[in-house]
Amino acid sequence: MSVRSIVVVILALVCGASAAVGVLQLRQSAAPQVLQPETVSVVVASREVPRGRMVTADDLRLRELPKEAIPAGTLTKIEDAVDRAVVIQILAGEFVLDAKLAAKDAGRGLAALVPKGMRAFTIQASRAATSVAGFILPGNKVDVLLNLRGQGVKDETGGGSTTTLLQSIEILAVEQRLDAPTENKTNYKEINSVTLLVTPEQAALLDLGQNMGQLTLSLRSPEDTAEADTRPATIADIRFRQEKPAAEPKTAEPKPAAEPAAPPAEQRDEPQFAQIVTLRGNQRGRVLIELNR
Numbered sequence: 001m002s003v004r005s006i007v008v009v010i011l012a013l014v015c016g017a018s019a020a021v022g023v024l025q026l027r028q029s030a031a032p033q034v035l036q037p038e039t040v041s042v043v044v045a046s047r048e049v050p051r052g053r054m055v056t057a058d059d060l061r062l063r064e065l066p067k068e069a070i071p072a073g074t075l076t077k078i079e080d081a082v083d084r085a086v087v088i089q090i091l092a093g094e095f096v097l098d099a100k101l102a103a104k105d106a107g108r109g110l111a112a113l114v115p116k117g118m119r120a121f122t123i124q125a126s127r128a129a130t131s132v133a134g135f136i137l138p139g140n141k142v143d144v145l146l147n148l149r150g151q152g153v154k155d156e157t158g159g160g161s162t163t164t165l166l167q168s169i170e171i172l173a174v175e176q177r178l179d180a181p182t183e184n185k186t187n188y189k190e191i192n193s194v195t196l197l198v199t200p201e202q203a204a205l206l207d208l209g210q211n212m213g214q215l216t217l218s219l220r221s222p223e224d225t226a227e228a229d230t231r232p233a234t235i236a237d238i239r240f241r242q243e244k245p246a247a248e249p250k251t252a253e254p255k256p257a258a259e260p261a262a263p264p265a266e267q268r269d270e271p272q273f274a275q276i277v278t279l280r281g282n283q284r285g286r287v288l289i290e291l292n293r
Contacts, residue, residue: 037066042095043075049090051138052178054108055081060096073097085112089179113172114197120172121203122195123215136194137180140171141220148213158236165209167227168220170197
């Protein structure tokens with residue numbers, strides 16, 4: 001092969017390699033660049049933290065997550081959560097939200113779960129729990145019923161009444177438990193007190209009702225937040241329902257037959273008479289003659 005041919009081959013190879021490199025660079029520049037999402041460190045629970053317990057550093061850990069996937073209010077520093085009481089139970093691996101923790105100065109125990117302006121009121125009555133067979137748990141919503149005995153013979157209730165005193169009240173504690181047991185049921189025979197979260201006015205109503213009558217609880221659905229329109233139930237209402245006879249079906253009464261219409265009276269003109277005077281000897285008489293007959 002001549003020198004000239006070798007030079008031509010080398011130039012061809014160089015040109016081909018240059019073209020290939022250029023095409024590769026063009027493809028790389030045209031390809032969309034994948035941006036890495038921005039991540040931040042957030043606080044998550046390393047284990048379950050029950051309601052009412054103080055948070056420790058061992059309960060928490062940091063985790064790197066995309067910023068867009070983090071709920072609002074999530075804590076980013078472990079020290080911001082330590083020594084704060086848990087208001088709402090936190091599960092293992094769950095984000096630690098500021099709203100689920102009491103304030104730093106709220107203290108420990110039940111007092112930390114009572115928001116500002118609210119009160120914790122305890123009902124000292126076993127029937128408060130037996131009325132729902134021990135299924136009431138901390139965090140449930142209940143209605144409070146008040147039963148009053150009749151006052152004398154002239155009592156319009158007939159001997160007693162039951163009134164819905166309060167509606168949609170949160171249970172703070174059952175006995176000394178601030179969190180629900182694992183089996184989600186309590187032994188109602190061992191329950192003598194239930195603590196409710198109420199306003200100061202509602203606390204006064206509960207105190208009056210507990211001293212004047214008997215308080216019981218009615219379990220409410222967590223999704224049912226609307227206030228029900230209720231009226232007091234009385235013994236007189238029960239007796240009225242028992243004594244009231246069953247209403248007989250109404251049957252349509254037969255309509256009386258219509259009387260035949262009287263035939264129209266024949267219309268005639270008023271009779272007109274003419275008087276003729278007659279003389280028979282010394283006797284005088286009169287004769288009437290009907291003219292329109």
